[in-house]
Amino acid sequence: MIRLARIAASCAVVALLASCGTATTATPAAHPSHAGGHGAKVAPVAAPLRDGERFESLTMAEPYTPHAPNGGTDDYRCFVIDPKLTKQAFLTGAQFQPQNADIVHHAIFFRLDPEQAAKAKTLDDSTPGQGWTCFGDAGVAHWAPGTNEKLLDARYGYALPAGSKLVMQIHYNTLNVEGAPQSDKSGIRLRLTDKNLEPLETALLPGPVELPCTPQESGALCDRAAAVKDVARRFGPGSEEQADQLAKMCGPLKPGPTQHCDRPVPGPITLHAMAGHMHLLGRSIKVELNPGTPKAQTLLDVPNYDFDDQALRVLAKPVTLKKGDVLRVTCTHDAGLRARLPQLRKVRPRYVVWGEGTSDEMCLGLAIWSKAA
Numbered sequence: 476m477i478r479l480a481r482i483a484a485s486c487a488v489v490a491l492l493a494s495c496g497t498a499t500t501a502t503p504a505a506h507p508s509h510a511g512g513h514g515a516k517v518a519p520v521a522a523p524l525r526d527g528e529r530f531e532s533l534t535m536a537e538p539y540t541p542h543a544p545n546g547g548t549d550d551y552r553c554f555v556i557d558p559k560l561t562k563q564a565f566l567t568g569a570q571f572q573p574q575n576a577d578i579v580h581h582a583i584f585f586r587l588d589p590e591q592a593a594k595a596k597t598l599d600d601s602t603p604g605q606g607w608t609c610f611g612d613a614g615v616a617h618w619a620p621g622t623n624e625k626l627l628d629a630r631y632g633y634a635l636p637a638g639s640k641l642v643m644q645i646h647y648n649t650l651n652v653e654g655a656p657q658s659d660k661s662g663i664r665l666r667l668t669d670k671n672l673e674p675l676e677t678a679l680l681p682g683p684v685e686l687p688c689t690p691q692e693s694g695a696l697c698d699r700a701a702a703v704k705d706v707a708r709r710f711g712p713g714s715e716e717q718a719d720q721l722a723k724m725c726g727p728l729k730p731g732p733t734q735h736c737d738r739p740v741p742g743p744i745t746l747h748a749m750a751g752h753m754h755l756l757g758r759s760i761k762v763e764l765n766p767g768t769p770k771a772q773t774l775l776d777v778p779n780y781d782f783d784d785q786a787l788r789v790l791a792k793p794v795t796l797k798k799g800d801v802l803r804v805t806c807t808h809d810a811g812l813r814a815r816l817p818q819l820r821k822v823r824p825r826y827v828v829w830g831e832g833t834s835d836e837m838c839l840g841l842a843i844w845s846k847a848a
Contacts, residue, residue: 534662541647547709553609565632568666575659589638680840682736692824718828735805743847749775806838
C-alpha cells in the first residue's frame with residue numbers, strides 16, 4: 476500500500492474513526508467547502524454504554540510542544556499509550572479528546588501487539604523528548620475535525636489482544652500559531668467490551684492529487700518537479716516517491732482539479748461505514764462501487780466538502796462486496812481557495828501533490844468492513 480500505511484506495515488491496520496466536539500461550518504454562500512477552523516472545543520455527551528461496555532480514558536504522559544522539522548509547519552508525532560489490557564478486549568467506539576484544538580490537525584491511533592509495543596518503546600526511548608517523529612495513515616482510531624463517536628452494530632468491534640498498546644499519532648499544524656509556541660496534552664476515551672465480537676478492519680482508498688497553480692499564480696513551486704522536491708524536503712524521501720506511485724497505481728493522469736482511482740476488492744467483505752479525508756483545498760469527495768456498470772452504487776458522496784465536518788458516515792444498510800468488485804474514490808480540489816483562506820494566504824503558490832502538510836493535499840477514502848458472512 477504505498478507510503479500511506481508506512482507505519483501500519485508493522486502494526487495492525489484496524490482503524491475506527493473517532494472525534495471530539497461538534498464542528499462549526501462555513502456559510503455555504505461564502506465558501507461551500509469549509510471555514511478551516513477546528514470546531515467547538517466542548518466535548519459532546521457520550522452515548523450510553525451498551526451491555527458489557529465500559530469506558531477507559533487515556534492521555535499523554537506530559538504536554539508536548541510541536542516543533543515542525545525542516546522549516547515546515549507540520550509536526551507528526553507518535554506517543555505510546557497503554558490501556559493495560561490483561562485479557563483480550565474489543566474496541567466498539569472511541570472519542571479523541573484534543574487538549575489544544577488550535578494546533579491539532581488530526582490524530583490516529585495504532586494498535587500494537589506486545590512484540591510491536593516493545594519495539595515502539597525502544598524507538599521512543601532512543602528519541603529525545605516525548606514521542607518520536609512519524610508519518611502514516613491508519614490505526615485503531617482516527618480523529619479529524621467535525622466527527623463525533625460513531626457506534627456501529629454492537630456485534631462488531633476491533634480486537635485488542637492482551638498486552639496491546641496504542642501509538643497515538645498526532646498531526647500538529649503550526650501554520651497560524653503566533654507568539655510563543657503552544658503545547659498539547661491530548662487523550663482518548665475508549666469504549667471497550669470483553670465480549671467476543673465480529674472483528675472489524677479498515678481499508679484505505681487513496682487517490683492522486685495533481686493540482687496545478689491557477690492562471691493568476693506563478694512561482695518556482697508551480698513547477699511539478701520542484702513542488703515534489705519541496706514535499707520531500709519537508710517530509711523525507713518517501714514523500715518524493717508517493718506522487719509517482721499513485722500515478723502508476725491510478726493512472727494515466729492528467730493534471731487538473733478532479734482525480735480518481737479504482738481499487739479492486741480482493742475478497743468478499745461487508746462494508747459498514749465510510750469516510751473521506753482531504754485538506755483545505757478540498758471541494759468534494761465520492762466513493763463508488765462498480766462505477767459505470769449496471770451494479771453501480773454510491774457509498775459516500777460529500778459534494779460540499781467541509782474540513783470541519785469529516786464525520787464517519789454509517790451506511791443505512793451494510794453492503795456486501797465480492798472479489799472482483801471495484802471501489803473508486805474521486806476527489807476535487809480547488810487551487811483558487813489558496814488566495815481566499817486566511818490559513819493559506821501566506822503559503823507560496825505551488826503545484827499540489829499528495830503530501831502530509833496542511834498546505835499539501837490528500838484524497839483518501841476510508842472503509843470500515845468485516846469479513847462477509
